[in-house]
Amino acid sequence: MAIEQITLGGGCFWCIESAFNKVKGVISAYSGYSNGHTSQPSYQDVCTGNTGHNEVVQITFDNDIIRLNQVFEIFFALHDPTQLNRQGNDIGTQYRSGIYYHNDVQKSIANTFITQLKADKIYSAPIVTEIEALNNYSQAEDYHQDYFTNNPGNTYCNLVVGPKLVKFKTTFNNYLKDS
DSSP states (O other), rough: OOOOEEEEEESHHHHHHHHHHTTTTEEEEEEEEESSSSSSHHHHHHHHHHOOOOOEEEEEEEEEOOHHHHHHHHHHHSSSSTTTTTEEESSSSOOEEEEEEEHHHHHHHHHHHHHHHHTTTOOOOOOOOOEEESSSSSEEOOTTHHHHHTTOOOIIIIIIIIHHHHHHHTTTTTGOOOO
């Protein structure tokens, strides 16, 4: 096994976390906060936009089963990397698009991946995804973990997360764990 971690920010962490926990080769995906300037912020602190943190998902995966490029392929399908400091109606720096690498190899792969997206003109607007070293990470409170599964009646989940996951499951069916 070639175990790696990568940390990704793509808007509200509930959707990103829920999708990646269904992917073959992903050992875990945990919601958290990173790349801010305060230590151990709470969800309420991060929501103010004053901590500099981003809502992120830290993904632990087996690189023998799923490659980092495939992780990025899924990640870029789950959010809009052209929206600066927002995803849809979620507005603020805590919802920015970001790849927070754990080593220089990941940094290189991320830069190459985005360069290819730009060359292929996948998006009609500029990609604003930041690529930075992981900094000041903390795992989100327990109630945020596996939030979509544990809160099926939540309006946001039904209106935003649910439809994204349906599209994800259709598009990436061959990447999904056996039920």
